[in-house]
Amino acid sequence: MMKAAVIRFPGSNCDQDCHYVLTKEFGIEAEYVWHKEASVEQFDLIVLPGGFSYGDYLRCGAIARYSPVMRSVAAEAERGKLVVGICNGFQILCEARLLPGALIRNRSLHFVCEHVYARLENMETAFTHSEVAKADGKLLTARTGLLLHMPIAHGEGSYTADAETLRDLNRNGQVVLRYADSRGAITDAANPNGSAENIAGIVNGRGNVFGLMPHPERACDPLLGSEDGKLIFQSVIESASKKMKSSSGPIGKRQT
């Protein structure tokens, strides 16, 4: 059975939400992993949850990046394992250079806490390809759910990168989510934090590391106002279990 790691740093505060969604909504095994652990090798999926690791001292994610567990996260990412960083997790992945660019202070200087629409820009990533049945019986697919309604809650979520990096991200389909208005238009008014090109989520060049500022774990239950986050969890769980099967197949077909 596939097993997910939810990394806990001092100051993580969305760890329980992520664990709940993985275990209760999707029925997979998930374990909390304290940041001082040396290895996450035994896990098939690694989640870096939101929060304020190390009180956001120095820069968001800057100190967490040097936690012992991050060396193993980087090694597993290098081996192709799936890694998702949400909010502070996204900041940590950027600080760790597992994703390009950086997240800086919101343009408004205000902490923003609201539901936003994020438009799916790439429906073929390991994190966005699946279809999910919603509670009302409707099917949510990357295509029908072109706009995901999810909450954001951050003070430093303004994505920034140099022109060359932005060009590469666009060219390689690495921009996965962009802030949009309720009709899907990418406008400055719909940009809650001043992110370059309304970027809300990106993947690395290999497509196995995903960082996003919106909180899909807070959008997996109709009681919370949205189930759109399920699309992301469903996709990543399916992708991780596919990877497991292909790597535990007969010798000779084993992927390295």
Added chain:
Amino acid sequence: MTVMPKRSVLDPQGVAVRDAMRHHGLPEVKSVRVGKFMEIEVEGANEDALHEICRDLLSNPVIEDYELRIQ
């Protein structure tokens, strides 16, 4: 050690401080950028190691430049 946001990176804090200064009777102020100053006490560390940590931990070269002065 000083850390400053790169010229190419938006510094919303600097913009807010600039606007406040203009409203407080100094319309001449053109721009403000807000950085950090860190005082670090060390004994016998070599300079290369200090630069390495300035680059890798104390600043983020994607968005910031640093200057290290040793005295």
